[in-house]
Amino acid sequence: MSVSSSTPGVNDFVIKLANVNGTGSASANGLLMKAIFRMGIPVSGKNFFPSNIQGLPTWYEIRVSGDGHLCRSGRVDIMVAMNAQTYAQDLAELSSGGYLIYDSTWPRARQLSRDDVQVLGIPLAKLCNEHFDNVRSRILLKNVAYVGALAALLELDLEVIRGLLAETFASKPKLIEPNMQAIALGFDYARENFECPLPMRCEAMDKTSGNVMIDGNTAAALGCLYAGATVGAWYPITPSTSLMDAFKTFCERYRKNEESGERNYCIVQAEDELAAIGMVIGAGWCGARAFTPTSGPGISLMSEFIGFAYYTEIPAVIFDVQRVGPSTGMPTRTQQCDIMTCAYASHGDTRHVLLFPANPRECFELAVQAFDLAERLQTPVFVLSDLDIGMNDWMCPLLTWDESYRPDRGKVLDKEAVEKLEAFYRYMDVDGDGICARTLPGTHPRGAYFVRGSGHNNFGRYTEDAGEYQEVVDRLLTKFDTAAELVPAPVQIGDANEIGIISIGSCDGAVLEATERLSAQGINVDYLRVLAFPFGKAVTDFIDSHARIFVVEQNRDAQLKNLLLMETETPREKLVSVLNYSGLPMDCRCVIEGVTAALKQGAAA
Amino acid sequence: MSYISKPKVGKLGLKPNGIGLTLRDYEGGMSTLCAGCGHDSITAALIQAYFEMDIPPHRVAKVSGIGCSSKTPAYFLSSAHGLNSVHGRMPSVVTGACAANRDLYYVGVSGDGDSLSIGMGQFAHAMRRNLNMVYVIENNGVYGLTKGQFSASADVGSQAKKGEVNQQAPIDPVLAGLAIGGTFIARAFSGDKEQLVPLIKAAIAHDGFALLDVLSPCVTFNDHETSTKSYSHTRAYSHPAIHTDFIAPAAHIRAAYDHGEAMPVMMHDGSQVILRKIDKDYDPTSRSAAFAYLEQRRKRGEIVTGLLYINEEQKEMHAIAGSAETPLVDIPYEDLCPGGTTLRDILGRYA
Numbered sequence: 003m004s005v006s007s008s009t010p011g012v013n014d015f016v017i018k019l020a021n022v023n024g025t026g027s028a029s030a031n032g033l034l035m036k037a038i039f040r041m042g043i044p045v046s047g048k049n050f051f052p053s054n055i056q057g058l059p060t061w062y063e064i065r066v067s068g069d070g071h072l073c074r075s076g077r078v079d080i081m082v083a084m085n086a087q088t089y090a091q092d093l094a095e096l097s098s099g100g101y102l103i104y105d106s107t108w109p110r111a112r113q114l115s116r117d118d119v120q121v122l123g124i125p126l127a128k129l130c131n132e133h134f135d136n137v138r139s140r141i142l143l144k145n146v147a148y149v150g151a152l153a154a155l156l157e158l159d160l161e162v163i164r165g166l167l168a169e170t171f172a173s174k175p176k177l178i179e180p181n182m183q184a185i186a187l188g189f190d191y192a193r194e195n196f197e198c199p200l201p202m203r204c205e206a207m208d209k210t211s212g213n214v215m216i217d218g219n220t221a222a223a224l225g226c227l228y229a230g231a232t233v234g235a236w237y238p239i240t241p242s243t244s245l246m247d248a249f250k251t252f253c254e255r256y257r258k259n260e261e262s263g264e265r266n267y268c269i270v271q272a273e274d275e276l277a278a279i280g281m282v283i284g285a286g287w288c289g290a291r292a293f294t295p296t297s298g299p300g301i302s303l304m305s306e307f308i309g310f311a312y313y314t315e316i317p318a319v320i321f322d323v324q325r326v327g328p329s330t331g332m333p334t335r336t337q338q339c340d341i342m343t344c345a346y347a348s349h350g351d352t353r354h355v356l357l358f359p360a361n362p363r364e365c366f367e368l369a370v371q372a373f374d375l376a377e378r379l380q381t382p383v384f385v386l387s388d389l390d391i392g393m394n395d396w397m398c399p400l401l402t403w404d405e406s407y408r409p410d411r412g413k414v415l416d417k418e419a420v421e422k423l424e425a426f427y428r429y430m431d432v433d434g435d436g437i438c439a440r441t442l443p444g445t446h447p448r449g450a451y452f453v454r455g456s457g458h459n460n461f462g463r464y465t466e467d468a469g470e471y472q473e474v475v476d477r478l479l480t481k482f483d484t485a486a487e488l489v490p491a492p493v494q495i496g497d498a499n500e501i502g503i504i505s506i507g508s509c510d511g512a513v514l515e516a517t518e519r520l521s522a523q524g525i526n527v528d529y530l531r532v533l534a535f536p537f538g539k540a541v542t543d544f545i546d547s548h549a550r551i552f553v554v555e556q557n558r559d560a561q562l563k564n565l566l567l568m569e570t571e572t573p574r575e576k577l578v579s580v581l582n583y584s585g586l587p588m589d590c591r592c593v594i595e596g597v598t599a600a601l602k603q604g605a606a607a
Numbered sequence: 608m609s610y611i612s613k614p615k616v617g618k619l620g621l622k623p624n625g626i627g628l629t630l631r632d633y634e635g636g637m638s639t640l641c642a643g644c645g646h647d648s649i650t651a652a653l654i655q656a657y658f659e660m661d662i663p664p665h666r667v668a669k670v671s672g673i674g675c676s677s678k679t680p681a682y683f684l685s686s687a688h689g690l691n692s693v694h695g696r697m698p699s700v701v702t703g704a705c706a707a708n709r710d711l712y713y714v715g716v717s718g719d720g721d722s723l724s725i726g727m728g729q730f731a732h733a734m735r736r737n738l739n740m741v742y743v744i745e746n747n748g749v750y751g752l753t754k755g756q757f758s759a760s761a762d763v764g765s766q767a768k769k770g771e772v773n774q775q776a777p778i779d780p781v782l783a784g785l786a787i788g789g790t791f792i793a794r795a796f797s798g799d800k801e802q803l804v805p806l807i808k809a810a811i812a813h814d815g816f817a818l819l820d821v822l823s824p825c826v827t828f829n830d831h832e833t834s835t836k837s838y839s840h841t842r843a844y845s846h847p848a849i850h851t852d853f854i855a856p857a858a859h860i861r862a863a864y865d866h867g868e869a870m871p872v873m874m875h876d877g878s879q880v881i882l883r884k885i886d887k888d889y890d891p892t893s894r895s896a897a898f899a900y901l902e903q904r905r906k907r908g909e910i911v912t913g914l915l916y917i918n919e920e921q922k923e924m925h926a927i928a929g930s931a932e933t934p935l936v937d938i939p940y941e942d943l944c945p946g947g948t949t950l951r952d953i954l955g956r957y958a
């Protein structure tokens with residue numbers, strides 16, 4: 003197996019672009035990444051942006067990896083420094099032997115010196131000012147011009163770039179030419195003034211066919227569309243907003259009757275998250291597939307209602323696209339910091355089903371499963387993604403759809419079924435799985451029952467009787483055991499080693515690359531990625547069959563590790579934490595260093 | 608206990624309604640409220656109204672928040688699904704339920720604490736969306752269930768049982784409703800069934816958010832001399848500005864009222880509300896007139912009751928959203944899923 007080397011080379015390097023937000027750099031950076039993807043080379047892009055609309059620093063980091071490693075590597079081989087404010091910082095971050103590209107319209111030779119890197123000045127603003135009349139295009143096309151320069155330096159395929167521009171501007175074809183001219187300005191300048199290509203460059207491969215470049219929120223929205231969700235309620239919050247935006251766009255296209263204009267969906271922008279979850283619960287009570295996308299602060303607000311839905315057994319799907327807390331925290335940075343909050347959200351004895359996608363494809367698949375589980379188990383189900391998955395473009399295998407899929411509506415009695423009953427009792431478990439039959443409002447007079455968050459017994463009647471109360475909450479535990487059998491099993495790689503890694507969600511890329519590199523150093527580890535809570539037998543088996551386990555996650559308080567300790571019989575000393583809670587997506591060095599340091603210490607002890 | 612239902616022995620001579628059901632079929636569990644609580648009278652009026660409108664009870668969905676008032680959905684229409692939600696959040700549950708199934712008759716029961724304090728936001732926003740529902744505030748000026756604290760609707764000078772006097776200006780749900788843009792705003796008194804029942808019927812017929820602020824004395828914590836929401840005070844100062852009669856579509860013509868003094872309002876479903884005007888200039892279709900009138904009467908210490916404002920033009924939530932006529936819960940999955948070929952098309956953009 004090939005292992006990513008520590009020196010950059012063909013199809014193996016990192017470009018970082020430092021920009022000012024609000025200057026149109028995002029589309030240029032996207033163009034650059036997509037061009038590499040279209041050349042068949044595995045690539046990933048991470049956006050580090052401020053919680054601000056215009057004027058603050060923003061970075062975009064593109065990793066080109068012929069070996070298919072999609073996490074951050076920790077290196078920066080080419081820095082495109084377009085933001086004077088952050089020049090010094092950007093220069094410092096560049097790895098030794100790297101290249102710094104900057105706009106030499108305003109030469110900054112002295113500031114930009116470092117012995118071990120090469121500085122390439124390109125007068126981008128000057129070139130664009132001379133070539134374009136319109137002030138706005140000058141600013142926007144300056145970004146496109148550096149893509150042109152990189153095309154020369156990295157040997158990108160200009161036809162691919164032209165094709166992408168044609169797609170982007172399909173509805174405004176007039177814009178294609180000026181964009182191509184800007185590409186040519188940068189391209190020609192680089193060719194004339196520097197030795198092209200650089201040692202780190204791109205060479206077409208065939209490793210991306212059958213893949214797409216998509217963000218997790220769009221994929222999750224597609225999951226909602228395909229699962230047959232009809233009601234969406236939300237309150238805008240980064241980084242979840244684009245999920246509902248995408249759902250709305252898809253619905254307008256695929257859920258609207260072309261003749262009548264009637265919409266087969268209803269999206270409500272709520273007054274706050276308390277209302278958003280209330281709406282989801284109301285819709286779930288009536289039998290619709292309903293969901294709300296939110297982030298940590300929203301979960302805090304929804305807490306009371308989440309407990310209500312748990313106790314009254316109403317399906318609901320909640321997407322928590324996690325961001326850095328506590329409080330407002332860093333809204334545009336990523337973390338896995340709501341695991342604990344979501345697992346036990348709300349007062350009283352509550353526990354919830356959680357699903358942990360690691361990439362956009364899983365966002366799509368687990369979104370669909372979330373609706374099935376919510377209706378089967380009659381309970382809230384959380385899909386915990388994060389800003390990194392939700393808002394960054396990821397290369398992942400094409401999403402596919404099984405036409406035979408039909409929603410699992412769970413135990414819902416229709417009119418005919420109710421008619422056959424002598425009497426209907428809402429919370430009577432007849433088959434021992436902890437799940438009782440429900441009826442939907444409006445079905446049949448005999449199917450009516452009264453939902454209450456106050457104490458209720460098997461018959462659905464009000465109670466303050468100790469025994470009756472306990473019978474119901476104990477049954478909810480039985481239901482949680484059933485959930486453990488229904489949720490998706492973890493993904494496991496390897497079972498022959500003494501050392502194991504357990505991880506979750508977007509740590510996946512870093513852990514995968516780390517296991518390869520560790521193995522090259524002679525440290526062999528097995529890897530298990532949990533996909534759901536409750537954990538289920540496969541997780542406990544993995545823990546039992548390994549002498550030592552590293553739990554890799556992105557929060558300060560080792561929430562996954564603590565959840566494992568609480569919910570399994572694992573001895574505390576068996577689990578060792580490897581944590582990253584910087585707000586930036588985890589890079590593989592963090593895992594490698596965490597594991598090797600602990601092993602060294604263990605050897606010394 | 609609310610779950611002990613009354614024996615359904617059909618009283619001889621109990622008259623069936625247009626769909627063959629008797630008043631008994633509209634009743635619910637036994638009330639557990641204090642004897643004499645105004646809320647129980649409202650329950651009785653709701654039973655009467657649904658019965659008289661020939662609405663099949665199981666096509667109604669009852670939702671409430673938390674409070675003595677919010678317990679009452681258990682006491683009427685036992686064949687209807689009910690949901691006793693969390694404090695102040697009934698409107699959001701109805702919003703979602705109605706989004707999912709627009710064909711049910713939604714009735715929300717709330718209290719002045721539930722709607723005007725903890726739930727003020729949701730109350731306002733349900734009204735703003737013109738959610739198609741009947742929204743009853745059982746207004747007693749106190750938090751009954753938590754034993755008598757002032758609510759936001761307590762009047763200045765009103766005295767709590769322990770002697771404390773309220774100094775803060777009240778929030779009047781009717782004025783708030785007018786300001787927010789409610790499309791059906793009425794006030795009644797729990798003790799006046801003759802006015803209340805037709806108002807509820809008109810509220811049910813209204814295609815949009817129908818607010819009913821019903822003064823409902825709390826006999827345990829707020830029915831003493833100084834309380835402005837006591838039986839005696841309400842009886843003495845209630846000013847029935849407008850008498851309302853509701854006429855179902857099936858029975859349009861009624862001669863009992865002097866049409867010279869009455870103002871018929873055509874409801875969306877073809878039924879009619881007739882407002883018998885006591886005050887000559889009162890125009891229930893004018894928001895500014897309603898404001899002015901309420902203010903003028905308030906200065907005289909009068910509580911105006913009746914249908915105070917109606918707007919049948921404003922579209923309700925689904926009409927605004929352009930939702931399918933068929934309730935979303937009844938649309939087959941096959942019509943919701945765009946299928947695998949479409950997925951491939953969509954993903955073309957991302958390849």
Ligand SMILES: Cc1ncc(C[n+]2csc(CCOP(=O)(O)OP(=O)(O)O)c2C)c(N)n1
Pocket residue numbers: 673674675676677694717718719720721722745747749750751752753758
């Ligand atoms: C989140 C929350 N906070 C506080 C309470 C306690 N509580 C229960 S009922 C109530 C007030 C109810 O007053 P109102 O809506 O006027 O109803 P009433 O009992 O007067 O009919 C309060 C504060 C609660 N149930 N939930």
Ligand code: SF4
Pocket residue numbers: 639640641643644645646675676747751752824825826827828
């Ligand atoms: S405390 Fe007041 S509001 Fe509550 S039931 Fe008794 S009388 Fe009614």
Ligand SMILES: [Mg+2]
Pocket residue numbers: 674718719720745746747748749750751758
């Ligand atoms: Mg009250």
